[in-house]
Amino acid sequence: xxxxxxxxxxxxxxxxxxxxxxxxxxxxxxxxxxxxxxxxxxxxxxxxxxxxxxxxxxxxxxxxxxxxxxxxxxxxxxxxxxxxxxxxxxxxxxxxxxxxxxxxxxxxxxxxxxxxxxxxxxxxxxxxxxxxxxxxxxxxxxxxxxxxxxxxxxxxxxxxxxxxxxxxxxxxxxxxxxxxxxxxxxxxxxxxxxxxxxxxxxxxxxxxxxxxxxxxxxxxxxxxxxxxxxxxxxxxxxxxxxxxxxxxxxxxxxxxxxxxxxxxxxxxxxxxxxxxxxxxxxxxxxxxxxxxxxxxxxxxxxxxxxxxxxxxxxxxxxxxxxx
Amino acid sequence: xxxxxxxxxxxxxxxxxxxxxxxxxxxxxxxxxxxxxxxxxxxxxxxxxxxxxxxxxxxxxxxxxxxxxxxxxxxxxxxxxxxxxxxxxxxxxxxxxxxxxxxxxxxxxxxxxxxxxxxxxxxxxxxxxxxxxxxxxxxxxxxxxxxxxxxxxxxxxxxxxxxxxxxxxxxxxxxxxxxxxxxxxxxxxxxxxxxxxxxxxxxxxxxxxxxxxxxxxxxxxxxxxxxxxxxxxxxxxxxxxxxxxxxxxxxxxxxxxxxxxxxxxxxxxxxxxxxxxxxxxxxxxxxxxxxxxxxxxxxxxxxxxxxxxxxxxxxxxxxxxxxxxxxxxxxxxxxxxxxxxxxxxxxxxxxxxxxxxxxxxxxxxxxxxxxxxxxxxxxxxxxxxxxxxxxxxxxxxxxxxxxxxxxxxxxxxxxxxxxxxxxxxxxxxxxxxxxxxxxxxxxxxxxxxxxxxxxxxxxxxxxxxxxxxxxxxxxxxxxxxxxxxxxxxxxxxxxxxxxxxxxxxxxxxxxxxxxxxxxxxxxxxxxxxxxxxxxxxxxxxxxxxxxxxxxxxxxxxxxxxxxxxxxxxxxxxxxxxxxxxxxxxxxxxxxxxxxxxxxxxxxxxxxxxxxxxxxxxxxxxxxxxxxxxxxx
Numbered sequence: 010x011x012x013x014x015x016x017x018x019x020x021x022x023x024x025x026x027x028x029x030x031x032x033x034x035x036x037x038x039x040x041x042x043x044x045x046x047x048x049x050x051x052x053x054x055x056x057x058x059x060x061x062x063x064x065x066x067x068x069x070x071x072x073x074x075x076x077x078x079x080x081x082x083x084x085x086x087x088x089x090x091x092x093x094x095x096x097x098x099x100x101x102x103x104x105x106x107x108x109x110x111x112x113x114x115x116x117x118x119x120x121x122x123x124x125x126x127x128x129x130x131x132x133x134x135x136x137x138x139x140x141x142x143x144x145x146x147x148x149x150x151x152x153x154x155x156x157x158x159x160x161x162x163x164x165x166x167x168x169x170x171x172x173x174x175x176x177x178x179x180x181x182x183x184x185x186x187x188x189x190x191x192x193x194x195x196x197x198x199x200x201x202x203x204x205x206x207x208x209x210x211x212x213x214x215x216x217x218x219x220x221x222x223x224x225x226x227x228x229x230x231x232x233x234x235x236x237x238x239x240x241x242x243x244x245x246x247x248x249x250x251x252x253x254x255x256x257x258x259x260x261x262x263x264x265x266x267x268x269x270x271x272x273x274x275x276x277x278x279x280x281x282x283x284x285x286x287x288x289x290x291x292x293x294x295x296x297x298x299x300x301x302x303x304x305x306x307x308x309x310x311x312x313x314x315x316x317x318x319x320x321x322x323x324x325x326x327x328x329x330x331x332x
Numbered sequence: 333x334x335x336x337x338x339x340x341x342x343x344x345x346x347x348x349x350x351x352x353x354x355x356x357x358x359x360x361x362x363x364x365x366x367x368x369x370x371x372x373x374x375x376x377x378x379x380x381x382x383x384x385x386x387x388x389x390x391x392x393x394x395x396x397x398x399x400x401x402x403x404x405x406x407x408x409x410x411x412x413x414x415x416x417x418x419x420x421x422x423x424x425x426x427x428x429x430x431x432x433x434x435x436x437x438x439x440x441x442x443x444x445x446x447x448x449x450x451x452x453x454x455x456x457x458x459x460x461x462x463x464x465x466x467x468x469x470x471x472x473x474x475x476x477x478x479x480x481x482x483x484x485x486x487x488x489x490x491x492x493x494x495x496x497x498x499x500x501x502x503x504x505x506x507x508x509x510x511x512x513x514x515x516x517x518x519x520x521x522x523x524x525x526x527x528x529x530x531x532x533x534x535x536x537x538x539x540x541x542x543x544x545x546x547x548x549x550x551x552x553x554x555x556x557x558x559x560x561x562x563x564x565x566x567x568x569x570x571x572x573x574x575x576x577x578x579x580x581x582x583x584x585x586x587x588x589x590x591x592x593x594x595x596x597x598x599x600x601x602x603x604x605x606x607x608x609x610x611x612x613x614x615x616x617x618x619x620x621x622x623x624x625x626x627x628x629x630x631x632x633x634x635x636x637x638x639x640x641x642x643x644x645x646x647x648x649x650x651x652x653x654x655x656x657x658x659x660x661x662x663x664x665x666x667x668x669x670x671x672x673x674x675x676x677x678x679x680x681x682x683x684x685x686x687x688x689x690x691x692x693x694x695x696x697x698x699x700x701x702x703x704x705x706x707x708x709x710x711x712x713x714x715x716x717x718x719x720x721x722x723x724x725x726x727x728x729x730x731x732x733x734x735x736x737x738x739x740x741x742x743x744x745x746x747x748x749x750x751x752x753x754x755x756x757x758x759x760x761x762x763x764x765x766x767x768x769x770x771x772x773x774x775x776x777x778x779x780x781x782x783x784x785x786x787x788x789x790x791x792x793x794x795x796x797x798x799x800x801x802x803x804x805x806x807x808x809x810x811x812x813x814x815x816x817x818x819x820x821x822x823x824x825x826x827x828x829x830x831x832x833x834x835x836x837x838x839x840x841x842x843x844x845x846x847x848x849x850x851x852x853x854x855x856x857x858x859x860x861x862x863x864x865x866x867x868x869x870x871x872x873x874x875x876x877x878x879x880x881x882x883x884x885x886x887x888x889x890x891x892x893x894x895x896x897x898x899x900x901x902x903x904x905x906x907x908x909x910x911x912x913x914x915x916x917x918x919x920x921x922x923x924x925x926x927x928x929x930x931x932x933x934x935x936x937x938x939x940x941x942x943x944x945x946x947x948x949x950x951x952x953x954x955x956x957x958x959x960x961x962x963x964x
Contacts, residue, residue: 100529168831169819173427177522180431181424182515185507189422190350206817209810211423214350274424298515301424308825
């Protein structure tokens with residue numbers, strides 16, 4: 010399944026590989042984890058996968074249960090194969106995921122699990138990956154991302170209320186050679202000012218920006234418009250990546266981080282599309298414990314908007330070794 | 333010599349944290365505080381972000397001193413009365429310790445975990461300091477190193493002291509072994525805490541307990557014996573203590589009271605630090621007795637000017653532009669005209685920019701015209717008055733008049749004059765004003781000086797006003813972005829949509845309104861006093877603002893409880909009763925003065941905003957006011 014010339018071997022994280030091109034129509038597996046969010050798109054993948062897997066785990070946040078949330082919840086409750094669990098903090102999410110994996114663990118061999126990250130928070134994405142890492146089961150995970158149809162951002166980013174390693178497993182330890190020199194790799198989203206504020210807060214010796222492309226010029230313009238200042242200032246330290254090609258992004262980012270690690274401690278901050286969060290977490294694990302992954306937690310200001318799925322998905326696979 | 337590359341990313345230009353002590357030394361500009369730090373006494377070094385704490389500490393290490401001795405400097409170089417071991421608290425360790433502290437596990441377990449992990453971190457940095465004296469190390473002294481056999485003996489001694497066996501007794505293997513130990517210990521604690529979260533069990537019988545105090549002091553004794561040429565006294569230099577958990581902050585502050593013939597402690601902190609609360613009593617003796625306090629916010633104007641000038645000269649020399657004078661390169665400021673160097677013409681002369689602006693304001697602002705009449709002032713006669721007392725009333729009103737002129741449209745004209753931002757921004761150029769905007773903060777100088785030097789013209793090495801305006805705007809914008817990103821508590825997050833930046837912008841707007849109010853005043857409000865019983869949100873806000881440099885504390889006229897001559901600022905437990913102004917770097921964006929102004933009570937300012945501001949200002953002000961103060 011994972012070809013040697015396409016994957017990285019990283020201990021408990023056994024390897025990373027591209028996902029099947031026709032994910033929506035050709036993936037079959039043991040289970041799907043997804044978020045029961047307030048956007049219509051949060052059940053898009055689940056709706057397509059419900060016939061392809063006997064076990065679905067829907068994680069409910071307990072907040073912002075508006076817009077399409079009631080419809081999403083109703084859909085879940087109308088399908089016996091969907092197990093709904095509260096995940097309003099990382100601990101509850103981990104317990105839910107762990108119990109669910111144990112319930113699936115009766116099968117021999119490697120579990121095939123899909124994770125729809127489109128509406129999951131970065132904290133819960135980290136919780137999922139952390140549980141896969143520590144599980145005694147061998148798991149082949151396909152992380153799926155489905156963008157929404159473009160809608161101009163109506164919400165502003167509020168004050169930052171948290172800034173630190175997304176989970177303990179993604180905290181780092183300084184290397185001997187780094188002498189406390191910090192390099193930051195920051196993904197850009199279209200939240201205005203957030204990337205620049207993040208960079209100023211970390212105050213690194215070197216900054217790289219990851220700019221997403223590939224899902225339409227409207228998205229590209231919105232991201233570049235919101236980050237005009239920081240992109241201009243970062244000058245050549247900008248890596249444009251294709252959102253529909255996360256495995257390519259993994260390879261490029263891993264190479265960048267490998268270079269930065271030689272003389273810096275590296276902090277990754279995944280603003281922007283959630284699939285980048287997955288890629289960054291996999292890269293951080295590749296170089297664990299020296300590379301850490303941090304989350305910026307900010308309040309949002311303004312109306313919550315519902316968003317429809319764009320109808321396409323992309324993904325990346327990772328294999329977790331188990332015991 | 334380390335050079336900043338042309339075109340280097342502006343945002344990444346300077347942070348002493350990322351530089352070795354040798355690199356710091358190549359660009360070190362000597363401030364007067366260095367001689368105080370060099371003394372053989374425990375020291376508390378206080379300063380907001382970017383004020384130069386890290387650089388100063390690194391310059392107390394043998395590596396820093398050695399490189400500095402090679403640099404051509406004109407002034408006398410004070411030598412520290414000890415050898416320093418620099419120990420920073422990196423962001424990753426700080427985050428790990430914070431997560432452990434907030435995990436909810438038993439306090440005793442937290443204490444063990446925090447102390448053990450910090451101890452291993454300290455041991456690593458002690459070893460890094462030792463590595464400077466070892467030829468086996470990639471970067472080592474060119475003056476004095478230990479023989480290989482001596483290195484082996486020293487490493488063997490440290491390894492035994494720290495219970496960290498090494499296969500080959502070199503500093504490199506000791507560093508690796510300590511790091512592996514730290515990784516194992518960190519992962520062990522993370523697993524244990526995770527297990528506790530899942531099943532409530534926290535068995536710690538098998539965890540390693542590392543003795544921080546004994547291990548640190550024992551290692552210094554080793555160094556005294558084995559590296560005798562480095563001196564009989566050593567100082568442990570703890571940096572960024574404010575990042576540590578409160579329990580660790582308190583523990584480290586206690587070292588200031590210790591008296592040891594061979595070991596000193598120097599701690600660098602932000603002005604407001606939670607760990608200082610309650611510690612003052614235990615420290616009991618005033619700073620004049622057990623330890624000294626060095627406050628980097630206390631730089632007077634002359635020192636600030638000298639430091640900035642030196643910094644600019646050193647930077648221009650490194651760029652191959654010659655020994656440029658900041659004053660000559662940037663010219664006279666409109667807001668703060670100090671006639672020095674080649675710019676000695678009278679700023680009050682009839683053709684001067686300042687005079688033209690005064691006359692302009694006199695024409696368009698009846699209240700200013702009335703003020704002049706009441707004061708019996710004739711703008712056009714000020715030049716002839718020379719430096720006499722005739723100018724004195726006008727000195728007080730000068731800046732107000734200039735800012736007011738920049739922002740007020742011509743009310744009497746039938747044609748509406750559009751005020752461009754450049755009209756106002758031009759006020760914040762010139763040497764003296766840019767020095768004030770930077771407030772002697774090395775981080776700000778490191779940001780703005782390269783921008784200025786990028787465009788030094790060939791004509792007498794001057795920086796065009798347009799470049800100065802752009803540089804000021806960019807520096808101010810970067811600072812505002814930083815303020816925007818400072819994490820705040822949930823309580824403050826509910827009130828302030830842009831965090832600290834919302835608060836300073838509210839104040840700035842209020843102060844600006846004073847300047848452009850219908851009636852001219854030569855004594856506008858431009859500072860505030862915190863009430864005697866500030867609420868917790870206000871305390872948190874002030875602490876964040878001071879530590880980030882957004883607020884500057886003004887002279888504390890209440891000496892009760894000190895008994896000695898107090899420092900102007902000093903380490904703080906509370907902001908109650910203190911007086912603050914906004915940093916001058918916020919002035920260009922908001923149209924404020926670049927001088928100290930009269931203060932009003934913060935409560936009064938908030939009350940005024942709660943009654944007469946915009947809807948947002950009213951809501952925000954009411955939320956910040958203590959419930960007992962709020963008026964309905």
